[in-house]
Amino acid sequence: MTQQLVLYPLLLQMFLSIVLMFCWRKISWQRVISIVGSIINVGVSIWLFSYIWENGTQIVLAGNWKPPFGIIFVADTLSATLVLLTAISGLAVSSFSSASVVAARLKFGYFPIFHFLLLGLNGAFLTGDIFNLYVWFEIIIISSFVLITLGGEKAQLEGSVKYFTLNILASMIFLTAIAVLYGLTGSLNMADLALKVAAIENRGLVSITAILFLVAFGIKAAVFPLYFWLPDSYHTPPSAVAAIFGGLLTKVGVYALIRVFTLIFVGDQFIENIILIMAVLTLFSGGLGALVQNNLRKVFSYLIICHIGYMIAGLGLFTEVAIAGTIFYLIHDIIVKTNLFMVSGLIFRMRGTNSIRNLGGLYADYPKLSLLIAIPLFSLVGIPPLSGFWPKISLIIAGFQAERWWVVGAIIFASLITLIVIAKVWANVVWKEKKELPVRLNFRYFDKLKTIRKAQMIAPMIFLSLVSLYIGFGAEHIQQVSSRVAGELMDNQQYIEAVLGKEQIIDHEE
Amino acid sequence: MEVILAILIGVLYAAGIYMILRRSLVKLILGIIILGNGANLLIFLLGRVVKGSPPIIPADSDVFQSVYADPVPQALILTAIVISFGLQSFAIILVKRAYKVVKTDDLDEMNAIDKDS
Numbered sequence: 001m002t003q004q005l006v007l008y009p010l011l012l013q014m015f016l017s018i019v020l021m022f023c024w025r026k027i028s029w030q031r032v033i034s035i036v037g038s039i040i041n042v043g044v045s046i047w048l049f050s051y052i053w054e055n056g057t058q059i060v061l062a063g064n065w066k067p068p069f070g071i072i073f074v075a076d077t078l079s080a081t082l083v084l085l086t087a088i089s090g091l092a093v094s095s096f097s098s099a100s101v102v103a104a105r106l107k108f109g110y111f112p113i114f115h116f117l118l119l120g121l122n123g124a125f126l127t128g129d130i131f132n133l134y135v136w137f138e139i140i141i142i143s144s145f146v147l148i149t150l151g152g153e154k155a156q157l158e159g160s161v162k163y164f165t166l167n168i169l170a171s172m173i174f175l176t177a178i179a180v181l182y183g184l185t186g187s188l189n190m191a192d193l194a195l196k197v198a199a200i201e202n203r204g205l206v207s208i209t210a211i212l213f214l215v216a217f218g219i220k221a222a223v224f225p226l227y228f229w230l231p232d233s234y235h236t237p238p239s240a241v242a243a244i245f246g247g248l249l250t251k252v253g254v255y256a257l258i259r260v261f262t263l264i265f266v267g268d269q270f271i272e273n274i275i276l277i278m279a280v281l282t283l284f285s286g287g288l289g290a291l292v293q294n295n296l297r298k299v300f301s302y303l304i305i306c307h308i309g310y311m312i313a314g315l316g317l318f319t320e321v322a323i324a325g326t327i328f329y330l331i332h333d334i335i336v337k338t339n340l341f342m343v344s345g346l347i348f349r350m351r352g353t354n355s356i357r358n359l360g361g362l363y364a365d366y367p368k369l370s371l372l373i374a375i376p377l378f379s380l381v382g383i384p385p386l387s388g389f390w391p392k393i394s395l396i397i398a399g400f401q402a403e404r405w406w407v408v409g410a411i412i413f414a415s416l417i418t419l420i421v422i423a424k425v426w427a428n429v430v431w432k433e434k435k436e437l438p439v440r441l442n443f444r445y446f447d448k449l450k451t452i453r454k455a456q457m458i459a460p461m462i463f464l465s466l467v468s469l470y471i472g473f474g475a476e477h478i479q480q481v482s483s484r485v486a487g488e489l490m491d492n493q494q495y496i497e498a499v500l501g502k503e504q505i506i507d508h509e510e
Numbered sequence: 511m512e513v514i515l516a517i518l519i520g521v522l523y524a525a526g527i528y529m530i531l532r533r534s535l536v537k538l539i540l541g542i543i544i545l546g547n548g549a550n551l552l553i554f555l556l557g558r559v560v561k562g563s564p565p566i567i568p569a570d571s572d573v574f575q576s577v578y579a580d581p582v583p584q585a586l587i588l589t590a591i592v593i594s595f596g597l598q599s600f601a602i603i604l605v606k607r608a609y610k611v612v613k614t615d616d617l618d619e620m621n622a623i624d625k626d627s
Contacts, residue, residue: 157608175549183556
């Protein structure tokens with residue numbers, strides 16, 4: 001029963017999307033199946049997480065090929081945590097999209113594709129094979145292309161051309177990097193690669209391969225010189241789609257960076273410096289970009305970029321404290337960013353626009369909902385004791401210990417900019433006097449929705465806000481998880497031993 | 511053989527990136543296709559090109575007797591071809607649709623979304 005536990009989240013999502021495809025035209029069925037399936041998925045992910053927490057890293061060999069020959073699935077604490085977070089975000093967005101995405105879009109296979117996207121995400125987090133990671137990435141981007149173009153509005157198509165081009169380019173660079181790596185080592189298993197790459201004498205070639213991976217994952221994660229596709233495309237699809245994109249898609253890039261640069265390419269000072277410089281510039285450019293935007297979703301898009309900088313900074317510092325900060329930030333960010341894009345969708349439903357200049361008076365009209373909106377907004381800034389505060393402490397401590405003052409400065413500066421941006425958003429959207437907006441015809445305003453639809457929109461926000469509050473107030477538990485993950489990541493021998501077994505490593509050393 | 515392949519791959523990468531950098535949407539697709547082919551050939555080349563020795567162990571032996579052609583890169587290429595095939599067909603439809611809606615083939619003209627902000 002627990003032998004194949006690692007595969008259950010994958011199989012469940014695949015099963016769901018296939019079942020959903022059979023109910024192609026029956027949207028009300030699809031809504032129910034998707035929400036119920038997502039709840040089951042959260043249960044399975046909790047089961048997987050608690051099993052990994054008690055028994056350590058688990059592996060599943062595809063076709064029972066002994067590693068390093070076959071494809072392998074590995075669930076260590078990091079993977080299990082991310083699968084759990086994917087399930088939580090997936091549940092929230094599944095409920096939110098059944099209320100907020102219009103039926104015309106749902107008719108063209110929104111839910112099946114949505115679950116294929118979650119399948120791809122789970123696969124990417126769980127695989128232990130670098131080429132298999134590429135395949136999961138492709139599943140993710142193909143599903144995301146469909147979701148981002150579904151509906152076919154003008155702005156959507158323009159945004160998706162950019163999104164599409166850059167993501168395909170990233171995949172090609174990733175494929176090139178895999179080819180070079182295979183040429184160097186003759187292996188695809190990540191644990192085996194870690195051993196073989198460490199044994200290569202020509203370090204220059206290894207560094208160049210590492211840079212190829214850095215560029216490929218950097219485009220996916222939207223770090224400084226490679227992020228321009230993100231703010232041009234994330235505000236065009238329906239906000240439910242933007243929520244899952246903003247919450248999880250860039251984080252897959254971050255996960256891949258963390259995995260590759262803590263397992264395969266370790267201890268290269270040159271790469272670490274590049275990552276740090278990228279991180280600092282990402283923090284600056286994302287923050288300053290958010291400051292000047294007027295579209296609410298563009299502001300959040302730039303904030304995604306800005307906060308990717310924190311995670312990359314932790315990876316660049318590469319100490320146990322810093323990696324723990326990165327993991328904590330990742331956990332906090334997935335929940336909060338998903339919630340924020342749902343908030344922007346809710347505001348759009350209330351007012352019919354996302355332009356900050358034209359919004360206002362939310363507190364006068366919806367006082368309780370405004371308080372709910374305040375939780376993700378101020379968690380993002382990290383006002384203590386809310387969730388964004390704790391990982392920043394770890395990152396700043398790590399920066400001081402490494403005596404990288406400029407990194408510490410950039411982290412504090414980006415927090416300040418985020419505070420200014422969020423204060424501006426809060427003052428303009430919630431507190432400013434209401435402006436008279438032209439009434440949009442054929443637009444279903446929030447007040448006109450049925451009660452069940454309202455509940456389906458509000459409930460996931462309450463759910464994610466509670467998770468956010470738990471991360472903030474139960475920071476001790478999250479810190480335990482991130483410290484354990486950081487311990488596992490810093491000592492890559494553990495991962496290698498779990499995958500290959502002890503004997504093989506000794507063979508290799510001989 | 512390796513040298514010819516290496517030059518060919520270089521030309522394919524250069525041509526692909528050049529095409530992607532053009533403003534026309536059709537050239538963008540051509541660029542993506544050429545770049546994909548370049549990447550596939552690169553996997554093939556870096557898996558070492560071996561002629562006339564399939565990876566079959568002789569009946570009277572337990573291990574390979576000589577250098578053999580590695581089958582893994584070919585499996586990888588097959589996977590990559592199928593994936594890029596799917597992506598390319600999606601790209602063609604997307605570009606066709608975008609051309610119909612936006613009524614231009616020029617990427618510089620595709621900036622309606624930047625104006626409303």
